[in-house]
Structures are given as structure tokens and as C-alpha cells.
Amino acid sequence: MTLIKRYSGNPILTKHDVPYPVATVHNAAVVKYNGKYIMVFRSHLHNGRSILGIADSENGIDFKVRKKPFMTPEDKSPYHEYESWSIEDPRITLIDGEYLITYSAYSPHGIRIGLAKTRDFETVERFSMITEADYRNVVIFPEKFNGLYARLDRPHSEISPWSIWISYSPDLRFWGESKRIMDPVPYHWDQMKIGPGAPPIQTEKGWLSIYHGVFPTMDGSVYRLGVALHDLKDPSKIIGVGDDWILQPEDPWEVTGYVHNVVFTCAAVPDEDGTVRIYWGGADTVMCTGTARLDELVEMCLTKKRKARN
Ligand code: BMA
Numbered sequence: 001m002t003l004i005k006r007y008s009g010n011p012i013l014t015k016h017d018v019p020y021p022v023a024t025v026h027n028a029a030v031v032k033y034n035g036k037y038i039m040v041f042r043s044h045l046h047n048g049r050s051i052l053g054i055a056d057s058e059n060g061i062d063f064k065v066r067k068k069p070f071m072t073p074e075d076k077s078p079y080h081e082y083e084s085w086s087i088e089d090p091r092i093t094l095i096d097g098e099y100l101i102t103y104s105a106y107s108p109h110g111i112r113i114g115l116a117k118t119r120d121f122e123t124v125e126r127f128s129m130i131t132e133a134d135y136r137n138v139v140i141f142p143e144k145f146n147g148l149y150a151r152l153d154r155p156h157s158e159i160s161p162w163s164i165w166i167s168y169s170p171d172l173r174f175w176g177e178s179k180r181i182m183d184p185v186p187y188h189w190d191q192m193k194i195g196p197g198a199p200p201i202q203t204e205k206g207w208l209s210i211y212h213g214v215f216p217t218m219d220g221s222v223y224r225l226g227v228a229l230h231d232l233k234d235p236s237k238i239i240g241v242g243d244d245w246i247l248q249p250e251d252p253w254e255v256t257g258y259v260h261n262v263v264f265t266c267a268a269v270p271d272e273d274g275t276v277r278i279y280w281g282g283a284d285t286v287m288c289t290g291t292a293r294l295d296e297l298v299e300m301c302l303t304k305k306r307k308a309r310n
Helices: 294-303
Strands: 026-033 036-044 050-057 086-095 098-107 110-118 125-129 135-140 149-155 164-169 176-182 193-196 201-203 206-217 220-230 238-241 263-270 275-282 286-293
Touching: 026 098, 026 275, 026 286, 036 086, 086 135, 086 263, 098 135, 110 135, 135 193, 149 193, 164 193, 176 238, 201 294, 206 263, 206 294, 220 263, 220 294, 238 294, 275 294, 286 294
Parallel strands: 026 086, 026 263, 050 086
Antiparallel strands: 026 036, 036 050, 086 098, 098 110, 110 125, 135 149, 149 164, 164 176, 193 206, 201 206, 206 220, 220 238, 263 275, 275 286
């Protein structure tokens, strides 16, 4: 069964749409803002480091890139030393009227996660670095649980498998109560590592999380997308994880590019008609989109569950 319908006009955004020199447009966050869509996308510069650009759209498909980048590595302390190399892979969550932007910050100290805030997508303020090294893929839930913010992330450890963890915070600055909640499965499409993708979406049956999983092959790693359902009241409890992937690299711009065989998501925007518009980077080079029915994705987590460690 094909759960995701690719948009026939993919890719929807490429380096040719950007009015300043970049090598790629990928791994973008997308949110609704004032009835329109805003995309904050990652681009490699020609020195191999990344910055974040911004684009606007009426319909979620046709985006116009603004003249100037939205965020570049900060040149002042205390952020400069932790993001001097690159800022990458943004995710955006709307909570209490503020859009929270998390991004991977690369520096000689490793990969940390930065949190910035905006209310209008014109100005943006850095709030805090919210992890130590080495973390990636932080997505914040759009609701609090028992008064605490919650996030999913993926620490990088030599001992535990590269798994998805949850942490909580009273103020978005100090995070704790961390717990490992979801692992890759041996000899499965996500056996090498998994990481949160789009910020979770609330459904009647649970929080739907679209995540990425990686499988190592003789020809390099393949990045695919899957779905997991978390308990509505206690998101550390996983109700089910779909056994099959929901998207794998198939179109030419997903199979070939800056890094071949990659579909990587940072965003999924639900619509009132029960569909969700998913955005993904193709081969770390272009942006693509497609839609799925939320109830079908939820159903997959419930009826086609994988076993925890099979
Ligand atoms: C991951 C991250 C992503 C990237 C993916 C595939 O480790 O670096 O930004 O899309 O690899 O190259």
C-alpha cells in the first residue's frame, strides 16, 4: 500500500530558486503562519557549511524564497563557539503563540542543539543551547505534559544503539527526566539508527511521530521514513511503531544528489481534511512534498506493529 502520495511537481524547491549562491535546499521545517506556509530550509554553501533560508507560500507547494538567509551561524558569544561551522536541520513547533526553532549546531565541540524563538518570522532570537554534544534531531511537542515541555531527540552513543529519547523541561532551558524510548531493530530497514523527524502531531489515538531510519548497505546508507504512535497523556509510552517504512528514496532526485539515497523529514503539516502534508529533503539536495491520510498512518502503527526487538 502506498501511504504517501508524492506531489507530481516534485521537487518543489531547489538551489535555482534561491537568490543567493547555495549548493542545496533541503531538510526544511514548514509551519502554518497567519493562514500561509513558512518554510525554513537548510542550504549548503559552496564551502560545504550550512545556513538556514526562508520561503513563503500560499498553498504549501509553491514557495518563494526571501532575498536574505533567515539564520546564519552566530558571530557573537556565547553561541558563536558552538555553531561556528554550521547550522542545520531546523524543526519548528508552535506553542503558546511562539514558534520554537530547534537546529543542529556544528562546531569543533561537536553537534549541539540550539533553540531560537520567533513570533513573526521577520526577527528571530536565540534562546539557549539545549543539549551538550552529541545530539541531533530535537523535536518539541506542541503541548505540555503535567506542566512540562517535552522533546524527542537522538543522542549519539557508542554503547546504546542510536535510539530515540524523551526529555522534559519546565522552561525550555533546563531539560531532564531523560529516558530511552525507541530503538532501531536489527536487520530491519531502520537497523543502524533512528531519529525524530517532524514534530509530533496530535491525533485521537495518540501522538503521531514521523521518524527517519537508516540501513547500512555496501553502497552506503539508505535513509527512509517510518511512523510511531505515542500515548496522548504520557508520550514516553509508545503504543506502536509501523513495521514497514512509509517512504523510501525512489524518485531520481531522492536517489541521486549530494548524498544519494536519502529521504529526510523535518516537517509534516496536518490539514483540516484529515490529510497531512509531509516535507522531505531528497538526497540532501532538493525539497519534496507529498500527502498522506493521518488515520492511515495511525492505523499502520496499530495494526502493522513491529515487535520491539525481533
Ligand atoms: C544525517 C544528517 C542529515 C542528513 C542525513 C543524510 O546524519 O546529517 O542532515 O540529511 O544524515 O545525509
